[in-house]
Amino acid sequence: METKFLSDGRKVVIVGQLNNTETIVQEVFVTQAGDELPGGERFVVKSLHDQPVESWLSRETVKHEKALADAKSKVEGINKEIDDLRNKLSFWKGMVKQVAAFAKHINDANLDHFADVLTGQVKYAVSRGYGLPEIEKFEDYMSSIDNYYGRKEFKGIKCISVLGSTDGNIALTVSVYSDGSGGSNQVEFYKTIEEARKRVKQIALEMLNGNGLSLDAVRKCSSMGIIFSKDELQQVRDRLFVASEKSLAHHQEQFDKQVVQINSNKQAIEQMLNEAIN
Structure with missing residues (x-):
């Protein structure tokens, strides 16, 4: 054949x-x-070949399709970079506007820290909420970003409220959204990562002396580059052991109650069966 x-x-x-x-x-x-x-x-x-052949047009089509796919991938990458840069530019544009408003309406030498925040001199944010706070970059924390089907879009700078305390310090609260809606958290800003770590460690030790510091919180501190001394870790260990013993005793008590209840139910069933037989 x-x-x-x-x-x-x-x-x-x-x-x-x-x-x-x-x-x-x-x-x-x-x-x-x-x-x-x-x-x-x-x-x-009319035309026969000794081996499979490919037309010039077919081969050129494959080459063009590959080139088109490569170009499309590059365009998508460039568009992503453009979006990221546009978001950053939008953030700093908004920062400039806030600086101008600050300079126009506020002239108080005691607001140096607030001025540092508005002019971007701070680099890190520590949001005070429930539990141990995280250290975030200033521009990341202050940017209100809308995630729409995986595409991030800059919506504005989060609203900052200033609350003056009697000792002259400035407490800053930052809203979830740029229009001030969505609730707010008290935030502390720092110029260096060392200052931010020191503050978070201080909060962690306060938790240790209060309701206790969980193992997850200790690991969270470690991931942020916070180092505990041997004595501090010993305190964490002691508190965790005490909390574990209390938790174990509580669960053992609940278990014992369940065993008693189960046995009582079994006896009631046996009694009902005996009465039915008799």
């Missing part, structure tokens, strides 16, 4: 020669077992 290939890549078996230029062929099909068998109607062709 002599086989050849058509210009479109199909494999055929030669049935006979019609004339000097035309040949009668039948297409070759492959079974699930991999066997090649001629099938279908016989037809006449």
